[in-house]
Amino acid sequence: MPEALIIDAVRTPRGLGKVGKGALAKLHPQRLAATVLAAIAERNKLNTADVDDVIWSTSSQKGKQGGDLGRMAALDAGFDVKASGMTLDRFCGGGITSVNLAAAQIMSGMEDLVIAGGTEMMSLTATMAADEAAAGFPPGLMGAHNASLDMQHPQSHQGVCGDAIASLEGVSRAELDAFALESQKRAAIAIAEGRFDRSIVPVKDAEGNVVLSKDEYPRPETTADGLAKLKPAFEGLADMPYNETGATFRKQISRRYPDLKIEHVHHAGNSSGVVDGAAAVLLASRDYAQKHGLKARGRVVAMANVGDDPTLMLNAPVPAARKALEKAGLTTNDIDLWEINEAFAIVPEKFIRDLGIDRAKVNVNGGAIALGHPIGATGAMLIGTVLDELERTGGRYGLVTMCAAGGMAPAIIIERIDG
Numbered sequence: 001m002p003e004a005l006i007i008d009a010v011r012t013p014r015g016l017g018k019v020g021k022g023a024l025a026k027l028h029p030q031r032l033a034a035t036v037l038a039a040i041a042e043r044n045k046l047n048t049a050d051v052d053d054v055i056w057s058t059s060s061q062k063g064k065q066g067g068d069l070g071r072m073a074a075l076d077a078g079f080d081v082k083a084s085g086m087t088l089d090r091f092c093g094g095g096i097t098s099v100n101l102a103a104a105q106i107m108s109g110m111e112d113l114v115i116a117g118g119t120e121m122m123s124l125t126a127t128m129a130a131d132e133a134a135a136g137f138p139p140g141l142m143g144a145h146n147a148s149l150d151m152q153h154p155q156s157h158q159g160v161c162g163d164a165i166a167s168l169e170g171v172s173r174a175e176l177d178a179f180a181l182e183s184q185k186r187a188a189i190a191i192a193e194g195r196f197d198r199s200i201v202p203v204k205d206a207e208g209n210v211v212l213s214k215d216e217y218p219r220p221e222t223t224a225d226g227l228a229k230l231k232p233a234f235e236g237l238a239d240m241p242y243n244e245t246g247a248t249f250r251k252q253i254s255r256r257y258p259d260l261k262i263e264h265v266h267h268a269g270n271s272s273g274v275v276d277g278a279a280a281v282l283l284a285s286r287d288y289a290q291k292h293g294l295k296a297r298g299r300v301v302a303m304a305n306v307g308d309d310p311t312l313m314l315n316a317p318v319p320a321a322r323k324a325l326e327k328a329g330l331t332t333n334d335i336d337l338w339e340i341n342e343a344f345a346i347v348p349e350k351f352i353r354d355l356g357i358d359r360a361k362v363n364v365n366g367g368a369i370a371l372g373h374p375i376g377a378t379g380a381m382l383i384g385t386v387l388d389e390l391e392r393t394g395g396r397y398g399l400v401t402m403c404a405a406g407g408m409a410p411a412i413i414i415e416r417i418d419g
Contacts, residue, residue: 001108001286002106002108002109002186002266002285003106003107003223003285003286003299004102004103004104004106004107004283004284004285004299004300005106005210005283005284005285005289005294005296005298005299005417006042006121006281006282006283006285006296006297006298006299006300006383006387006414007278007283007284007294007295007296007297008040008044008045008154008278008281008282008297009040009045009279009281009282009297009380009383009384010036010039010070010199010200010201010280010384011036011041011198011199011200011201011242011277011278011279011380011384012024012032012035012036012200012201012203012212012272012277012278012279012334013202013214013215013277013382014201014202014214014216014217014275014276014277014371014372014374015123015212015217015218015275015276015362016123016216016217016264016275016276016372017122017123017126017193017251017273017274017275017276017372017374018042018123018126019123021126022123022216022275023046023203023210023211023212023216023248024121024123024212024276024277025121025123025165026063026211026255027121027203027205027276029058029064029065029069029119029120029121029276029278030069030072030076031070031076031203031205031206032119032121032203032276032277033070033073033076033077033106033117033119033185033277033278033279033280034073034074034076035077035080035201035203035204035249036201036278036279036280037054037073037074037077037115037117037280038077038078038167038361039180039201039280039357040115040132041077041078041079042347043087043342044282044294044315046113046282047080047082047254047292048074048078048079048080048082049080049082049083050112050113050214050288050292051074051079051082051083051114051115051191052083052084052105052111052112052113052114052330053083053084053085053086053102053105053111053114053115054070054071054073054074054079054083054084054085054086054114054115054116055070055085055086055088055098055099055101055102055105055114055115055116055335056069056070056073056084056085056086056087056088056116056118056119056376056382057088057089057090057094057095057097057098057116057117057118057376057377057379058087058088058089058094058118058119058120058376059089059091059092059094059125059375059376060120060124060125060128060375060376061087061089062125062128063124064117064121064124064130065121065124066119066183067404068085068086068087068092068383069119069220070086070087070349071084071085071086071087072087073085073119075230075330080178083291083338084275087168088101089376089408090404090408091345091375091403091404091405091408092373092375092376092378092379092401092402092403092405092407093403093404093409093410094103094118094376094379094404094409094411095117095118095377095378095379095381095382096379096380096382096383096400096410096411097305097378097379097410098117098118098379099116099117099281099283099300099379099380099383100116100300100305100410100412101116102114102116102281102305103283103300103303103412104303106284107300107386109285110141111285111294112284112285112288113282113283113284113286113288114283114284115179115280115281115283116222116276116280116281116282116283116380116382117279117280117377117380118278118374118376118377118378118379118386119277119278119374119377120277120374120375120376120378121136121275121276121374121379122275122374122375123274123276124276125375126274135323136140138377140339142242143274146331150247151348151370153310153311154252154253154255154311155252155310155311155313155406156249156250156253156311156313156407157234157237157238157249157251157269157315158314158344158346159233159234159266160234160237160249160250160262160342161204161239161253161311161312161313161314162219162234162266162314162344162346162347163238163262163263163264163265163266163345164211164253164257164262165231165233165312165315165346165350166259166263166265166266166343166346167261167262167263167265167355168257168312169346169350171265171346171350172189172265172347173263173265173270173409174228174408175208175267175349176210176270176345176346176349177224177227177269177270177345179225179270179345179348179369180222180227180270180345180369180370181222181223181224181227183222183307183342183363183365183366183367183369183370184204184219184222184366184369185220186363186364186366186370187215187218187220187365187366187367187371188218188220188366188370189227189365190365190366191214191215191218191301192222192366193333193358195234195365195388195389195392196215196226196365198294198388198389198390199384199385200213200214200215206408209349213246213324215277215371215372217251217273217292217370217371217372218366218406219370219372220369222269226269227267227269227270227396230267230268230269231267232264232266232267232268233264233267233271234249234264235404236266237294237402238247238250238262238264250358252263252311253311253312254310254334255311255355256311263400265346266344266345266346269369270288270344270345270369271343271344271345271369272341272342272343272344272367272368272369272372272373273368273369273370273371273372273373274372274373275371275372275373275374277374277377277381279359279377279378279381279384280380281380281383281384282307283300284296291387294418295419296389296419297391297416297417298387298390298414298415298416298417299414299415299417300412300413301323301328301330301397301413301414301416302325302326302327302328302330302413303327303410303411303412303413304320304321304324304410304411304412305320305408305409305410305411306319306320306323306325306408306409306411307406307407308407308408308410309320309407310406310407311407313403313405313406313407314343314344314346314347314403314407315350315403315407316374316403316404316407316408317340317341317347317351317353317401317402317403317409317411318350318354319409320357320401320410320411321351321355321399321401321411322355323411323415324399324401325399325402325413326410326413330399330413332355332356335357335361335391335397335398335399335413336361336393336395336396336397337361337364337365337386337389337390337393337395337397337398337399338351338357338361338362338398338400339363339367339382339383339385339398339399339400340352340362340363340367340400340401340402341360341367341368341373341378341379341382341401341402341403342363342367342368342369342370343368343373343403344403345369346360347402347403348363348367350355350375355363364389365385365389379400379402379410382400383400383412383414386398386399386414387414388401388417390414390416391416395416396415396416397413397416398402398413398414398415398416399411399412399413399415400412400413400414
């Protein structure tokens with residue numbers, strides 16, 4: 001089977017996902033995607049006519065993020081018209097899935113040069129969600145608009161799910177706050193030491209002015225006392241009716257777990273940050289790389305997709321990681337670095353406990369709690385992050401996984417190589 005080589009990975013800085021506050025919020029999402037596509041083509045001196053496909057992830061494909069962002073951004077980036085493009089949605093997991101599909105195309109022998117990645121402007125999607133709520137539209141993820149689905153698989157709000165899982169697992173708020181504080185500390189060290197510098201490319205506006213060149217979300221001044229003072233984010237939301245039947249997110253979970261008393265332990269400081277951003281990963285076959293002088297930095301070892309209980313929604317990363325390890329013929333001891341998306345602190349905390357892994361190897365440069373989570377782009381960002389860190393530390397294998405709405409998780413294992 002042909003190898004899928006990872007040639008390069010780039011990302012934008014993460015900008016605050018708030019209109020009027022975030023540096024990227026005034027831009028079009030196509031501009032963010034075009035920024036990373038142009039950068040990866042320029043850095044690697046690509047003949048973009050050779051790009052077989054651009055596989056892009058965008059979770060909320062509405063408004064400015066609709067209309068096949070992968071193809072439109074490639075054109076905006078100046079790619080040859082021969083470079084095709086598509087856009088997919090696996091909720092939070094789309095950024096990993098875009099890379100997995102690109103790798104699968106190359107490993108099948110059908111393609112030779114593919115760029116994968118994603119974009120999400122949460123400053124836009126938050127506004128769209130507020131507009132839809134004001135217009136009386138029910139939340140789309142929870143099946144509230146589909147009585148048959150709702151009866152089979154009651155689905156709640158992801159934040160309420162995080163609180164429910166922590167309650168089921170007996171994980172305290174203090175333990176989750178400790179994880180969040182460590183995420184901020186690690187991110188601060190990584191930024192100070194320039195560990196993200198290789199991957200980050202500055203974002204410019206239409207006039208060529210630099211809009212953002214470094215991550216905007218981290219809060220290195222965070223303290224344990226400050227985290228302890230934050231109010232739970234999802235307690236009020238859990239009991240707020242979201243349709244005319246009086247259904248609530250708490251009731252959805254109670255239908256499946258009637259004896260569970262949900263302790264509300266997640267808040268703004270131990271949940272992922274709302275940000276804007278984009279990322280791209282360049283993959284090639286070994287034949288193409290050798291013929292065109294592209295030096296490989298890594299290769300894709302194994303990929304996996306798993307579905308799990310949609311009522312709790314966030315628990316699929318562990319079985320996804322196990323499936324990927326089995327496919328690769330590896331054990332947890334073989335993995336040098338883990339990137340587990342910090343959607344909510346309980347997700348990586350449960351992952352560490354369930355697999356019995358060394359937390360010193362998990363999210364070593366901080367995660368989405370400190371840096372933010374631009375939904376459709378995060379997976380591609382994390383693949384670039386783990387590749388950079390494997391090179392910095394001399395590690396061999398990295399595993400990346402993340403929870404996704406609907407109770408899913410994709411996973412990927414990559415290996416660092418030298419050429």
